[in-house]
Amino acid sequence: MNDLETRQLRYFVAVAEELHFGRAAERLGMAQPPLSRAIRDLERQLGVVLLRRTTREVTLTPAGEVLLRDARTALDAISAAGRRARHAGEPTPRLRLALKPDIDGGLLPRILDAYAGQEAALPVDLVLGRFGEQAQAVRDGRADAALLLAPFDDHGLDSEPLVTEPFLIALAATDPLAARPSLRLADLAGLSLPDGSSADQGPASGWHDRAGAHDDAATASIAQDASDLPEIFRRVELGSVVCFFPASLTRRYPRPELAYRPVDDLAPATLAVAWPQTSRSTAVAAFVLAATTVAAATQPQKRETPQTAVT
Incomplete structure (x- = not known):
C-alpha cells in the first residue's frame, strides 16, 4: 500500500464531516466528480469501504470512523509542525x-x-x-x-x-425569573441560548462549546454573532436569549439591565x-x-x- 497523501486525508475529512459530497466539494473549492473519484481511489488503495452511499445519505463505516479520527490528528500534526517550525525560527x-x-x-x-x-x-x-x-x-x-x-x-x-x-445564568432584568434568588434548569425550559439551543440543557449544549463546529451557515452566523460579548449582552437585555457565564465574568461586567442568578442543579x-x-x-x-x-x-x-x- 502506498503512503497516504495529505490531499487524500483532507478530501476524506471534508466528506466525512459534511456527509455530503456536494457540500464537501464546495468546502474544498473543487467540483464534485473529481472528489468522488478521489474517495473511491482512497478506498481501493486501503482495501476497505470508508463511506456507505445511498441516494438519500452518506454514512461512515467503522473503518471510516477510525480514519476520520486519525486523519484529523495527522492533519493537525502536519499543520502544527509547519507553524511551530516557523515560530521557532x-x-x-x-x-x-x-x-x-x-x-x-x-x-x-x-x-x-x-x-x-x-x-x-x-x-x-x-x-x-x-x-x-x-x-x-x-x-x-x-x-x-x-x-x-x-x-x-x-x-x-x-x-x-x-x-x-459557579456558572450563573444571565437574564434580562425585566424577566420574571429574575425576581427569584436562584433557579433550576427546569425553570429555563423554553428559553434559548445564543446559538439557538435550549437553556434547560445547560451550557454544555450552548454556544461556548460549539463555536466553530456548525451544521450549516445559519448556525455559524448565529454563533459568530454570539462570540462578541457586547452583542450577547444586548441580546440578553432585549430578552431574546439567556446565557451562562462563569461567576468571575459576571463580577467583571455588572449591568443594571441584566440579572445574574445561580442555577442550583448546574455543574460548575x-x-x-x-x-x-x-x-x-x-x-x-x-x-x-x-x-x-x-x-x-x-x-x-x-x-x-x-x-x-x-x-
Missing part, C-alpha cells in the same frame, strides 16, 4: 497563549506576572478566539498553550484544572490550562507551572484537624 521566540477574552477566572494578569519571573519565560502573544476554538489552536500549532473551560476535546493535549467556579465551570502532549518546551512548562501555582494560591486553604495524641 523567528528572531525573537514567543509563547502563544490561546484564550477567549474575559474567560480566565480573573487569573490572567497574575499568571503572566508569575510567568515573567521565570528563567525560561518568553514574551507572550495572546491568541484570541471564540469559545470552543482554544483546544484546536493548540493542536494545530497556532498556540503553544491555552486557558479554556472544561470540558473540551482533549485529544492530543495534556491539561491541568486551575479553578472551579472549571478553567484549565492545556498544552500539546508532545511538547518539550521549557517555556510551556514554565507557563503551566506559573498558572497552577497562581491558581493554587487563590484557593481557600483547608484547615487541618488537629491530631490528638494517643497514649
Whole structure:
C-alpha cells in the first residue's frame, strides 16, 4: 500500500464531516466528480469501504470512523509542525497563549506576572478566539498553550484544572425569573441560548462549546454573532436569549439591565490550562507551572484537624 497523501486525508475529512459530497466539494473549492473519484481511489488503495452511499445519505463505516479520527490528528500534526517550525525560527521566540477574552477566572494578569519571573519565560502573544476554538489552536500549532473551560476535546493535549467556579445564568432584568434568588434548569425550559439551543440543557449544549463546529451557515452566523460579548449582552437585555457565564465574568461586567442568578442543579465551570502532549518546551512548562501555582494560591486553604495524641 502506498503512503497516504495529505490531499487524500483532507478530501476524506471534508466528506466525512459534511456527509455530503456536494457540500464537501464546495468546502474544498473543487467540483464534485473529481472528489468522488478521489474517495473511491482512497478506498481501493486501503482495501476497505470508508463511506456507505445511498441516494438519500452518506454514512461512515467503522473503518471510516477510525480514519476520520486519525486523519484529523495527522492533519493537525502536519499543520502544527509547519507553524511551530516557523515560530521557532523567528528572531525573537514567543509563547502563544490561546484564550477567549474575559474567560480566565480573573487569573490572567497574575499568571503572566508569575510567568515573567521565570528563567525560561518568553514574551507572550495572546491568541484570541471564540469559545470552543482554544483546544484546536493548540493542536494545530497556532498556540503553544491555552486557558479554556472544561470540558473540551482533549485529544492530543495534556491539561491541568486551575479553578472551579459557579456558572450563573444571565437574564434580562425585566424577566420574571429574575425576581427569584436562584433557579433550576427546569425553570429555563423554553428559553434559548445564543446559538439557538435550549437553556434547560445547560451550557454544555450552548454556544461556548460549539463555536466553530456548525451544521450549516445559519448556525455559524448565529454563533459568530454570539462570540462578541457586547452583542450577547444586548441580546440578553432585549430578552431574546439567556446565557451562562462563569461567576468571575459576571463580577467583571455588572449591568443594571441584566440579572445574574445561580442555577442550583448546574455543574460548575472549571478553567484549565492545556498544552500539546508532545511538547518539550521549557517555556510551556514554565507557563503551566506559573498558572497552577497562581491558581493554587487563590484557593481557600483547608484547615487541618488537629491530631490528638494517643497514649
